[in-house]
Amino acid sequence: MxxxxxxxxxxxxxxxxxxxxxxxxxxxxxxxxxxxxxxxxxxxxxxxxxxxxxxxxxxxxxxxxxxxxxxxxxxxxxxxxxxxxxxxxxxxxxxxxxxxxxxxxxxxxxxxxxxxxxxxIKLSSDIGPKETAAAIAYYADKSGLDGWENYLKANNGITIILDSDDIAMVSEKGQGMIYGVLNEQQGSNSLPKNVYTLDEDNTVNIYHLSNEDDSDNPATPIKSISKDEIIQYINNHGYASDVKKLGSKVTLDQEAN
Structure with a gap:
């Protein structure tokens, strides 16, 4: 629709x-x-x-x-x-x-x-005569004993004068031999000022001689110490290597003229 x-x-x-x-x-x-x-x-x-x-x-x-x-x-x-x-x-x-x-x-x-x-490096107690001389001189130098301090200087060698004629100049005569120590800068025809004697029991008597020392007025040691104590001192302070080097440069001279 x-x-x-x-x-x-x-x-x-x-x-x-x-x-x-x-x-x-x-x-x-x-x-x-x-x-x-x-x-x-x-x-x-x-x-x-x-x-x-x-x-x-x-x-x-x-x-x-x-x-x-x-x-x-x-x-x-x-x-x-x-x-x-x-x-x-x-x-x-x-x-x-x-x-x-x-x-x-x-x-x-x-x-x-x-x-x-x-x-x-250590020193032994049975070291030979050259190393013994080097050890004693090194000990006296490094420990500052009178007349010995800085005695070795450049460590270029020492001459050991073996002298029995002047033994009366020291009070501790050891075995009748004076060991005179000349450093590398010295040349002497007489006994050095720095000397030591060595007893049978290995006691070391260290001296620094003066002009007044003679047979009537013998010098007294500035230090008496055993060889073993010196070796112990060297080893404890690490000086053994230097002592061995010095020992290889030691000259033994029978006596001064």
Whole structure:
């Protein structure tokens, strides 16, 4: 059924004109179609607008996500790079410190080994006459006995004058022999000032003679000490190596003329 928009009369569906007022029902149909078409177009436009709006929202969401990923990635790589550089610098510093520490330790060990080579050398109690003379002279020099201090100087050798004729000049005559000690800078045809005698029990009597000493006024020892005590002193102070070197440069002269 069709209703006339002009008078409201009911008409057949196939009617072109209203049977009551003669209104052209075809205009109604066209208007309805036009209205339907317009409504359809409006719905289509709204749908497209919604889709575009959704698309824009999706684009913004995606763009925001990408931007956040870029920022996070940049921060991550910067942080990792900084830590890597810091670790590298720390490793380099530690390596340098280790190298320095190792070099210092090696130098210290080398120094200790160098020093221990001398301290490992010891004099024995049965040393020969040249090393005995060197040990007595070295002891008198290093212990600072009057007239003996710095007597050996460059340690370039000594000459031992064996003199029995002047034994009366000393109070402790030992076994009847005076051992005069000449350093490397002296050349003398008379008895040296620095002398010693050696008792049978290996007690060493050390003298520094003066011009007043003679047979009527014999000199007294400035030090009487056992040979073993002298050797112990030499060993304890690390002088054994130097004494051995000096002993190899000792010359024994039977008597001064």
């Amino acid at each position: 069709k209703f006339c928009p002009n008078c409201g009369n009911k008409n057949k569906e196939s009617a072109k004109f209203c049977t009551n007022c003669g209104y052209n029902l075809k205009k109604r149909d066209n208007a309805a179609d036009s209205l339907h078409s317009t409504n359809s177009e409006k719905r289509t436009i709204r749908r497209i607008a919604k889709e575009q709006n959704k698309s824009h929202k999706s684009t913004w969401v995606i763009a925001t996500i990408v931007l956040l990923c870029v920022i996070a990635g940049g921060y991550y790589f910067l942080n990792i790079g900084s830590k890597s550089a810091s670790s590298s610098n720390t490793a380099t510093t530690q390596s340098a410190n280790t190298s320095v520490s190792t070099g210092t330790t090696n130098d210290s060990i080398a120094t200790q080994n160098s020093g221990s080579n001398d301290t490992d």
